[in-house]
Amino acid sequence: MQATIGVEDLTMRYGNHLAVDHISFDVFAGEIFGFLGPNGAGKTSTQRMLTGVLPPTDGTARVLDHDMARAPVPAKEHIGVVPEVANPYMEMSGWQNMLLAGELYGLPSRRLRERTELLLTEFQLWDRMHDPAKRYSKGMRQRLILAMALIHEPDVLFLDEPTAGLDVESRRLIHDKVTELPKRGVAVFYTTHNIEEANVLCNRVAIICRGRLVALDTPEALKATFGGSQSVVVAFNRHVEAQDLARLDRVTHVAQEGDKLRIYTPSPGAVVMQVVDFARRANMEITSLNTLGPSLEEVFVSLSSGQRPAQNGE
Amino acid sequence: MMRKCWAITKKNMKIYYLKGPVLIFGILFPTFLFLAFAIGRNVPPENLAPGLIGMALFFTASATTPAILPFETRTRTLERLLAAPLPLSVLVAADVLSAFMFGLFLSAVPLLLSFAFLGVAVVHPGAITGAVLLSALCFAVMGTLLSSPPTDNPSSIMTLSNLVRLPLIFVSGVFVPVSQMPQWGQWLSRFSPLTYTTELIRSAIGQEAQVGQWWCVLVLIGFTLAFWCVSLRLHSRNMSRRLCL
Numbered sequence: 001m002q003a004t005i006g007v008e009d010l011t012m013r014y015g016n017h018l019a020v021d022h023i024s025f026d027v028f029a030g031e032i033f034g035f036l037g038p039n040g041a042g043k044t045s046t047q048r049m050l051t052g053v054l055p056p057t058d059g060t061a062r063v064l065d066h067d068m069a070r071a072p073v074p075a076k077e078h079i080g081v082v083p084e085v086a087n088p089y090m091e092m093s094g095w096q097n098m099l100l101a102g103e104l105y106g107l108p109s110r111r112l113r114e115r116t117e118l119l120l121t122e123f124q125l126w127d128r129m130h131d132p133a134k135r136y137s138k139g140m141r142q143r144l145i146l147a148m149a150l151i152h153e154p155d156v157l158f159l160d161e162p163t164a165g166l167d168v169e170s171r172r173l174i175h176d177k178v179t180e181l182p183k184r185g186v187a188v189f190y191t192t193h194n195i196e197e198a199n200v201l202c203n204r205v206a207i208i209c210r211g212r213l214v215a216l217d218t219p220e221a222l223k224a225t226f227g228g229s230q231s232v233v234v235a236f237n238r239h240v241e242a243q244d245l246a247r248l249d250r251v252t253h254v255a256q257e258g259d260k261l262r263i264y265t266p267s268p269g270a271v272v273m274q275v276v277d278f279a280r281r282a283n284m285e286i287t288s289l290n291t292l293g294p295s296l297e298e299v300f301v302s303l304s305s306g307q308r309p310a311q312n313g314e
Numbered sequence: 315m316m317r318k319c320w321a322i323t324k325k326n327m328k329i330y331y332l333k334g335p336v337l338i339f340g341i342l343f344p345t346f347l348f349l350a351f352a353i354g355r356n357v358p359p360e361n362l363a364p365g366l367i368g369m370a371l372f373f374t375a376s377a378t379t380p381a382i383l384p385f386e387t388r389t390r391t392l393e394r395l396l397a398a399p400l401p402l403s404v405l406v407a408a409d410v411l412s413a414f415m416f417g418l419f420l421s422a423v424p425l426l427l428s429f430a431f432l433g434v435a436v437v438h439p440g441a442i443t444g445a446v447l448l449s450a451l452c453f454a455v456m457g458t459l460l461s462s463p464p465t466d467n468p469s470s471i472m473t474l475s476n477l478v479r480l481p482l483i484f485v486s487g488v489f490v491p492v493s494q495m496p497q498w499g500q501w502l503s504r505f506s507p508l509t510y511t512t513e514l515i516r517s518a519i520g521q522e523a524q525v526g527q528w529w530c531v532l533v534l535i536g537f538t539l540a541f542w543c544v545s546l547r548l549h550s551r552n553m554s555r556r557l558c559l
Contacts, residue, residue: 103321
C-alpha cells in the first residue's frame with residue numbers, strides 16, 4: 001500500500017539545536033495519525049516540514065509522492081493545514097476569509113461559493129459569516145480555520161493542536177468533523193499533546209520526545225507494550241489509609257485520588273478479591289470498584305521521562 | 315498563479331492600506347516634509363513638481379510592504395499563506411503589487427496637483443508615464459527588501475525603513491536639482507534610485523536633467539531587478555526564523 005505521507009530520516013536543526021532527529025514513519029489514506037509529544041519535542045517543526053513550510057535540514061518528506069523540499073507546490077494543492085497558532089484575518093469576515101482560502105487553492109468561483117456556504121453551515125458559522133473575525137470567539141475562529149483548511153477538499157489534512165484551549169462544544173464539533181474525514185479516504189496528521197484526544201481519535205500514534213521518535217503503534221498496542229500499571233480503583237464509605245491497602249498481596253503501590261484509592265497491581269483480579277475481604281473484615285461498604293488497564297498517558301509519561309518499555313506485570 | 319497572487323493583493327489592500335504606520339510614513343510624513351520645504355520659499359512651481367511627485371512615489375510605494383510581513387508574523391496568519399500552493403516569489407510579488415498600486419493611487423494626487431494647479435506642462439508624456447510606473451514598482455520592491463529582517467514588530471521595520479529612506483531624499487534631487495548639489499552630493503546621488511525618478515520627471519516636464527531619459531529607465535529597471543533578487547533571497551533565508559518568533 002502506497003503511503004500518503006512518507007517520512008525518512010527527517011531532520012531539522014536550528015543552529016546547534018537539533019529539533020527533529022532523523023525520524024521515519026508512514027501515514028496512509030483513511031487513517032488518523034496522532035503525533036504526540038510534550039512541548040518543545042519537535043512536533044510543530046515536523047508538521048512544518050511535512051507541509052512544505054520549512055525545508056528539512058536532512059532527510060525526505062514525501063506527501064502524495066511529491067518531495068516537500070524539492071517540489072512542494074503540487075503537493076500543497078492537495079493538503080489542508082491548520083497551523084499550531086493560527087488566526088484568520090481579523091479585519092475580514094468569515095465569508096471573506098473563506099473566499100481568500102479558496103482563491104489560494106484555485107477553486108472556480110461557483111465551486112468556491114458552494115463550498116463556502118456548505119462549510120460555514122457545517123461549522124455553525126453561517127449566522128455570523130459577515131461579522132469580522134475579530135468579533136468571533138476563540139472556538140469560532142478555530143472552526144473557521146478548519147473550514148478554511150477544508151475548502152478545497154484536501155486528500156491530506158494536517159492539524160497542529162487544533163483544540164487547545166477550546167470550549168467543549170467547539171472541541172466536539174472539530175472532533176466530529178475530523179473523524180468523518182478518513183471515511184472519505186483522507187489521511188489526517190493530528191499533532192497534539194492531549195493524550196486522551198489521541199487515544200480517542202487516532203488509529204495510530206507516534207510519540208516524539210526531544211526530537212526523536214520513541215514509539216509508534218496503535219494506542220491499544222502501545223498500552224499493552226508499556227502496560228506495567230494495571231490498577232484497581234476503589235472507594236469506601238469510610239476513610240481508609242493508602243498504606244492499609246498497600247499491605248495486600250501483589251500490590252506494587254497505592255495512590256490517593258480524591259475520595260478514591262488507586263491500587264497498582266499486575267493482578268487486578270486477585271486484588272479485587274482481597275479488597276472485598278478487607279472491606280468485609282473492617283465492616284465497611286465498597287461504594288465503587290473499577291479495574292483499569294494502562295493508559296496512554298502512562299505510556300507517554302514513561303517515554304517522556306526516558307524509561308524503557310516495561311513488560312506486563314513488571 | 316495570477317489569480318492566487320491577486321487574491322493576496324486584494325487581502326493586503328483591505329487590511330494594510332489603512333494601518334497606522336502605512337498612513338503615517340506613507341502619506342503624512344512626506345506631505346509635511348514637503349510643506350516644510352516649500353512654504354515660505356520663493357521656489358517656482360515647476361521646480362517643485364519633480365521633487366513633489368518623486369517624493370510622493372518614493373514614500374507611498376515603499377510604505378506598505380515593510381508593514382505586511384511583520385504584521386502577518388505578529389497576527390499569526392503567515393504560516394497558512396506559506397502552506398498555500400504558491401511559491402514564495404508569488405507571495406512577495408503580491409505584496410509588491412499591493413504596494414505598487416498604493417503608490418500609483420496616492421501619487422496621482424501630487425501629479426494632478428502639479429498639472430492642474432501648478433501649471434506644470436508635460437513635454438514627454440511617455441517619460442512621465444514611465445517614470446511613475448517604473449518608480450512605483452522599484453520603490454515597492456525596495457520596501458519588500460526593507461521588510462526582510464525577521465521580526466514581528468512593524469515599528470522596527472518602519473524605523474529601519476526610514477533610516478534608509480530619509481537620507482536618500484536629500485541626495486536624490488528632491489529639494490535641490492542634482493546639478494545644483496555639491497560634488498560629493500552629486501556622486502552620492504548616483505546610488506539612489508530616487509535620483510533617476512526625479513531626473514526622469516524633470517526631463518519629462520521639459521527641464522534640464524543631468525541624466526538621460528533612457529539611462530534613467532535602464533537604471534530604475536536595474537535597481538528593481540537587484541532589489542527583487544536580493545529580497546527573495548533574504549526572505550527565503552529568513553522565513554524559518556520569522557516562523558519561530
